[in-house]
Ligand SMILES: Nc1ncnc2c1ncn2[C@@H]1O[C@H](COP(=O)(O)OP(=O)(O)OP(=O)(O)O)[C@@H](O)[C@H]1O
C-alpha cells in the first residue's frame with residue numbers, strides 16, 4: 001500500500017531585536033510538503049518527482065539531488081543507513097515563505113527536509129536529534145529551532161568536546177555535497193553524522209494579543225551577505241546593552257497586557273542592526289521596529305493599528321524607491337507531520 005503524508009513547517013523571524021542568533025518566533029506562513037511513497041516494487045529504481053508552487057517556484061531546483069529540502073532528507077536517510085529515497089517518491093511543495101527576506105525560508109526548507117528524511121526512513125527520531133541534523137546544515141539555531149518547536153523560542157549551541165566540535169564543524173559541502181549530474185544511488189553514500197545534542201532550547205511565553213506585522217521589501221538579501229557585514233568582535237558596552245534588553249524582552253513579550261514602552265526599549269540592538277543598515281535603504285528611518293532575521297523584512301510587534309503602522313513603513317521605504325508588501329502574522333505552532 002502507498003503512504004501519503006503532509007509536512008507543514010512555519011516561517012520564522014529570528015533575533016527579535018537584541019537576540020542575535022538566540023531567539024526565534026514562528027509565524028503564520030508555511031512551507032507544506034505533500035509526499036506519496038508508493039508500495040515497494042521490483043521495478044528498476046526511479047528518482048523522486050518534485051513539483052512546487054508558491055514563493056520561489058521560478059527558482060527552486062526540482063531535481064531531488066539539487067533541491068535543499070530533499071538533499072537534507074537524503075542526508076538524514078544516509079546517516080541512518082538508508083542509501084536512497086524510496087523509488088517513485090512524489091513530493092509536492094507549496095511555499096508561502098518568501099526567499100531571502102528574513103522570514104526563515106531556508107530554515108523551513110531544512111526542517112522540512114529533516115522531517116521528510118525522518119518520515120521516509122520511519123526513523124521516529126526525537127526533536128533533539130532532528131535538531132542535530134538541522135544544525136549541521138543551518139548553523140545558527142534561532143530559525144530552525146523555532147520552526148521545529150514553534151512559538152517564541154530561545155536556543156544555544158552546547159559546548160561540545162573536542163571530537164564533537166570537530167564533527168559539528170565539517171564543511172557544509174561534506175554534509176550536503178553538490179551531487180554531480182550523473183550522481184547515481186551510490187554517490188556520496190557516507191556523509192558525516194551529527195554529534196548528539198548540539199543545541200538546547202526553551203520556549204518562552206507569548207502575550208496572545210501581540211501580532212507581528214511583517215513589512216517585506218521586494219528584494220532579496222541573502223543571510224550569508226547580511227552576516228558578512230558584521231564585526232567579529234564587540235565592545236563590552238554593546239554586549240551589555242543587548243544582554244540587558246534580551247533578559248527583559250523574553251519576559252516582557254509574555255506579559256498580559258504587554259507594556260509597549262518596555263518592549264520598545266527592550267527590542268533595541270547594537271549587535272547586528274546598525275551594521276546591516278547600509279544593505280537596506282529606508283531602514284535607518286524605520287528602526288523604531290526591528291529587522292526580521294537577516295533582513296530586509298522588518299517586523300513591528302503591535303496589538304492594534306496594524307494597517308497604520310505598515311502604511312507608515314511603506315511610505316518611508318517608498319521615499320528610498322523601495323516597494324514593500326506587508327502581512328499581519330500571528331505566532332504559529334511548530335512543525336506538524338500528518339499521515340493521510
Ligand atoms: N522551500 C525551499 N526549497 C528549496 N530551497 C529553499 C526553500 N526556501 C529557501 N530555500 C533556499 O534558501 C535561500 C534563502 O536563504 P537565506 O538564508 O538567504 O534567507 P532566508 O532563510 O529567507 O532568511 P533569514 O535566514 O534571514 O530568515 C533561497 O535562495 C533558496 O536557495
Ligand SMILES: N[C@@H](CCO)C(=O)O
Nearest residue numbers: 014020021223293294
Ligand atoms: N540570526 C540570523 C538569522 C538569519 O538567518 C542572522 O541574523 O543572521
